[in-house]
Amino acid sequence: MPSILEVNNLVKKYGDFTAVKGISFDIREGEIFSLLGPNGAGKTTTISMLSTLYDPTDGDAVIAGHSIKKYPMAVRQVIGVVPQDLALYEELTARENLEFWGQMYGLGGKPLASRIDEVLEQIGLTDKAKNRVKTYSGGMKRRVNIGVGLLHKPRLLFMDEPTVGIDPQSRRAILDTVKALNAQGMTVLYTTHYMEEAAELSNRVGIIDHGELIALGTQDELTRQVGQTDTLLLHIGEEEDPEALSTALRGLPGVQNADVSDHTVSIITPSAEDILAAVVAKANERGIKIRSLDIREPNLEAVFLHLTGRALRD
Amino acid sequence: MRKILAIIIKDAIMRFSGFSELLFFIILPIIFTFLLAGGTPSGDEDARIRLLVVDEAQTALSAQIVSELAASSAVRPEVVSRADAEEQFSQRRASSIFIIPAGLDTASLQEGTAAVDFRQQPNNLNASIAQRAIQTALRRVSSAVSAANTAVSQREEAMPFASDAEKAAYFDQSLELARELQEDTPQRVTVIRAATPDQVEYDPRANSSAGQLITWVFIPLFGISELFAYERATGTLRRLLTTPTRKATYLLGTISGQVLMAIVQMLLLVGFGILVMKLAWGRDPLALAVMLVCSALAAAAIGSAMGAFVKTSGQANGLSIMLGMVMALMGGCWYPIELFPPAIQTFVKVLPTTWAMQGMLDLVLRGGGLVDILPEAGVLLGFAAVFFAVGVWRFRYE
Ligand SMILES: Nc1ncnc2c1ncn2[C@@H]1O[C@H](COP(=O)(O)OP(=O)(O)OP(=O)(O)O)[C@@H](O)[C@H]1O
Ligand SMILES: [Mg+2]
Numbered sequence: 001m002p003s004i005l006e007v008n009n010l011v012k013k014y015g016d017f018t019a020v021k022g023i024s025f026d027i028r029e030g031e032i033f034s035l036l037g038p039n040g041a042g043k044t045t046t047i048s049m050l051s052t053l054y055d056p057t058d059g060d061a062v063i064a065g066h067s068i069k070k071y072p073m074a075v076r077q078v079i080g081v082v083p084q085d086l087a088l089y090e091e092l093t094a095r096e097n098l099e100f101w102g103q104m105y106g107l108g109g110k111p112l113a114s115r116i117d118e119v120l121e122q123i124g125l126t127d128k129a130k131n132r133v134k135t136y137s138g139g140m141k142r143r144v145n146i147g148v149g150l151l152h153k154p155r156l157l158f159m160d161e162p163t164v165g166i167d168p169q170s171r172r173a174i175l176d177t178v179k180a181l182n183a184q185g186m187t188v189l190y191t192t193h194y195m196e197e198a199a200e201l202s203n204r205v206g207i208i209d210h211g212e213l214i215a216l217g218t219q220d221e222l223t224r225q226v227g228q229t230d231t232l233l234l235h236i237g238e239e240e241d242p243e244a245l246s247t248a249l250r251g252l253p254g255v256q257n258a259d260v261s262d263h264t265v266s267i268i269t270p271s272a273e274d275i276l277a278a279v280v281a282k283a284n285e286r287g288i289k290i291r292s293l294d295i296r297e298p299n300l301e302a303v304f305l306h307l308t309g310r311a312l313r314d
Numbered sequence: 315m316r317k318i319l320a321i322i323i324k325d326a327i328m329r330f331s332g333f334s335e336l337l338f339f340i341i342l343p344i345i346f347t348f349l350l351a352g353g354t355p356s357g358d359e360d361a362r363i364r365l366l367v368v369d370e371a372q373t374a375l376s377a378q379i380v381s382e383l384a385a386s387s388a389v390r391p392e393v394v395s396r397a398d399a400e401e402q403f404s405q406r407r408a409s410s411i412f413i414i415p416a417g418l419d420t421a422s423l424q425e426g427t428a429a430v431d432f433r434q435q436p437n438n439l440n441a442s443i444a445q446r447a448i449q450t451a452l453r454r455v456s457s458a459v460s461a462a463n464t465a466v467s468q469r470e471e472a473m474p475f476a477s478d479a480e481k482a483a484y485f486d487q488s489l490e491l492a493r494e495l496q497e498d499t500p501q502r503v504t505v506i507r508a509a510t511p512d513q514v515e516y517d518p519r520a521n522s523s524a525g526q527l528i529t530w531v532f533i534p535l536f537g538i539s540e541l542f543a544y545e546r547a548t549g550t551l552r553r554l555l556t557t558p559t560r561k562a563t564y565l566l567g568t569i570s571g572q573v574l575m576a577i578v579q580m581l582l583l584v585g586f587g588i589l590v591m592k593l594a595w596g597r598d599p600l601a602l603a604v605m606l607v608c609s610a611l612a613a614a615a616i617g618s619a620m621g622a623f624v625k626t627s628g629q630a631n632g633l634s635i636m637l638g639m640v641m642a643l644m645g646g647c648w649y650p651i652e653l654f655p656p657a658i659q660t661f662v663k664v665l666p667t668t669w670a671m672q673g674m675l676d677l678v679l680r681g682g683g684l685v686d687i688l689p690e691a692g693v694l695l696g697f698a699a700v701f702f703a704v705g706v707w708r709f710r711y712e
Contacts (some may be wrong), residue, residue, distance in 0.1 A: 088550065104320065
């Protein structure tokens with residue numbers, strides 16, 4: 001497959017601060033490519049440059065044959081953008097929003113009207129199209145936000161953390177929409193800090209941290225880098241002290257690392273099965289009750305931890 | 315073009331999405347215009363301003379000046395003694411007094427050296443009006459005198475007078491004739507109810523209609539800054555600039571939309587002025603159109619320039635209202651500019667509202683036409699050019 005996007009050494013400085021430090025990657029026509037990284041990694045800055053909103057400080061990118069620096073207007077015809085923060089007119093109805101943005105993409109008349117019907121169908125808001133966006137739930141607004149980016153059937157769709165801050169049901173709907181769009185032939189650049197989303201959606205993943213692309217490849221290629229490690233997740237009751245448990249577990253042989261998030265202790269180990277008995281015994285000894293446990297094979301979270309020494313969400 | 319239209323429609327829907335906008339668009343402006351015009355003066359009562367006159371000359375000439383004042387529709391002269399006048403003035407029971415000194419004669423009046431004495435309470439509108447009325451009376455008497463003088467000298471050239479007495483009689487006769495002729499001269503501007511000397515530049519209804527029109531149209535046009543700030547905050551401006559739409563298209567659409575809405579609003583208010591307030595807005599439609607468009611452009615330009623500097627839409631909103639109010643007040647939209655101290659009258663020339671107001675008054679009060687408003691229109695276009703340049707140059711999308 002040929003590349004629809006080639007990024008060459010893209011740099012963005014805000015004053016003295018370098019938010020994106022010379023990243024390069026390419027996206028092939030028809031794939032879903034995820035940029036996975038924690039808050040402040042430089043995902044939005046990268047997308048802003050690729051969508052011709054910011055001038056890169058250095059480097060360039062070529063989208064469908066057009067340089068983002070030299071031919072921004074040609075690039076804008078090819079791309080659709082779903083910004084991280086909602087960018088809608090709340091006083092307008094969903095349909096009025098779609099009409100306005102459709103016209104900004106140069107559409108109009110009957111073709112636009114029927115395209116709006118299709119998009120409303122796709123985002124599941126046909127019934128509510130005549131209500132003002134300000135009356136919508138967060139999830140519905142997110143879906144309109146996505147719909148706007150689809151109107152002109154872009155070859156390449158940028159989606160910047162489209163599932164942030166919404167309920168699981170809406171999230172599911174959005175992930176399914178992304179897959180459906182991709183199945184229809186749309187290439188997608190998807191950014192997220194949810195490892196699961198990157199894993200579920202993408203053909204290839206780029207991991208970005210502090211403005212640098214620290215890993216790039218398919219999920220298999222990336223997890224292989226980590227070596228043969230498992231993640232063992234221990235879910236404990238709310239009344240228990242996870243810090244105490246993780247501290248105790250760190251001393252056990254075979255435990256490479258133990259980390260806490262909410263009421264879960266995650267342990268990185270070469271083999272979860274081998275240490276399981278010892279872990280449970282240790283918890284009993286401390287009087288901490290384990291409610292349930294999960295074993296995860298190597299995943300992107302582990303890759304990130306391996307590369308940076310930090311959890312993806314901190 | 316389609317994009318510009320789409321932007322205009324979008325902005326119109328957003329602006330009129332609530333009832334309250336109608337309140338500010340037309341309802342409140344009409345109520346204010348009506349109230350500040352003071353309604354209509356009631357039937358028979360003499361609405362003229364009382365003017366104390368002290369006649370120390372006691373000549374035919376001074377009597378003529380007093381009768382000229384009495385004929386004015388703006389003032390009602392009341393001849394009193396100097397002591398009485400000064401007492402009333404010092405107790406602020408009289409807004410102004412006019413003293414005709416003993417030495418006043420035709421020569422000094424003609425040469426403009428006549429030292430009449432006019433005293434007025436500070437910053438008093440009635441006093442300003444009285445002053446204008448006096449100037450007019452003096453001018454009318456003086457021009458009658460000069461007409462009579464011309465008649466005398468022409469007669470003298472043709473056939474010298476037999477005696478000084480005959481010459482004086484001829485002069486008096488000519489003066490009387492000149493005054494009769496003057497009486498028949500049609501007068502140009504109407505004030506309150508009757509014909510008025512053309513120097514009085516105040517009519518509560520015309521001033522209210524023009525002043526309120528400017529006030530209520532300038533504020534929402536300054537509000538273009540709020541629109542920019544709002545679109546920056548919601549991220550719609552950023553999104554717009556990832557679509558194949560140019561910055562210039564956005565600016566043109568946004569600004570022309572608000573200017574169009576302002577013109578509709580102004581036409582409604584002008585319509586109210588013509589139909590309800592019986593004002594002569596419609597005398598020169600072309601000149602009126604030029605004034606309305608130039609005023610709207612100047613205000614829109616200032617709004618655009620403000621839009622580049624404000625941080626939040628709340629800040630923009632507050633600033634638009636505050637600036638709009640201050641500029642309206644200082645520009646003479648609420649009180650006639652003649653009431654301000656001279657230094658301030660000069661200073662307020664830096665405000666677009668001053669020029670807009672003067673242009674509107676040229677049309678609705680002074681009976682002017684296209685030629686008369688060209689200077690004001692030109693200055694307003696200058697404001698527009700400068701502020702649009704700043705607005706476009708400093709335009710930010712986040
Ligand atoms: N306009 C700006 N001026 C200065 N610094 C900025 C600006 N925008 C972003 N930054 C900084 O650049 C870095 C990258 O920000 P960016 O928004 O690209 O990260 P992100 O990966 O999208 O994060 P998030 O997951 O929170 O959206 C951050 O440290 C941020 O504080
Ligand atoms: Mg971001």
